[in-house]
Amino acid sequence: EMQEDEGHTGQENNTSCKREDYLEWPDYFMAVAFLSAQRSKDPSSQVGACIVNQENKIVGIGYNGMPNGCDDDQLPWSRSADDRLDTKYPYVCHAELNAIMNKNSADVKGCTMYVALFPCNECAKLIIQAGLKEVIYICDKYHHTPEMTASRRLLHMAGVQFRLTTTITTTWHQSWRGGNKGVDSIGGDGCREGAS
Template sequence: MVHLSWDQYFMSLAYLSAHRSKDPSTKVGTTLVNDQHKIVGIGYNGFPRGCPDDQLPWSREGAFADTKYAYVVHAEINAVLNSNIDTQQSRCYTTLFPCNECAKVLIQAGIKEVIYHEERKNEATQASRRLFQLAGVTTRPFQCRLQIKLC
């Protein structure tokens, strides 16, 4: 029988949450955890609550208002909004390194560490890294291959 580390367990939950996303191209999940290893928030990327998935675009190209980028709430923001208790000094397990907008929200929420699995090399990531460094938020890559088989 395999025993999961806390990192493996919480990143697995982030990946499981990502499967709730209806985004056909990018599925991201996030789990927020306090110092007692209790989950304080969980989220995935998707449209705002109450907005029908079939009435907004999932496209990545075109005019801004015709793409998903105008409407999708990122997993990290949803995790903070869905938090059930204070997130101060919590850790963020996320399947994709946070963009600069999510970095600002995580910093404001008091997150102390970000553990990520994948990272995109772009300007948003550079801005996020700068914000995290200035705010004293540590970041580290998740160093494990996960194999989650869903029925």
């Protein structure tokens, strides 16, 4: 006589139901921004941006880095030096700029940008000129700088919504990065929980 499989628990039918622990759209898009940040060669700040249209389709992705055609081995990556020209700041392109420039053939007008760091005033100008309607970010560690004050002023005047999200938690971020507590992919230092 054949016996029934003793390993059968009757729970195999659970695959007929959808998973409950899937990523919601905002988490997914922020995770794409984090993933793109891993392409950055910047030793202290890796930032990614993801632009999404009203149908939840990604239309542009970017990360911070040197301009196309410029040898990033010949340009400085330092955050400080006696001469500002020996720092990365006059040369590096921010993630927001690259996401807008790297957009596919779709228009970004009316789209939403997911980015780890609140955009600076220069990126705010690009966001406004490109016609984006919303910026979702997880860190505003430079909140009190004149550049960020100007950025908020410009975005507000242009009617671009911006909001801090906590959907991607520090715990999730740390586990995704393999628990690396060294270089932080959203700016180098100070944007872990409670530091913004």
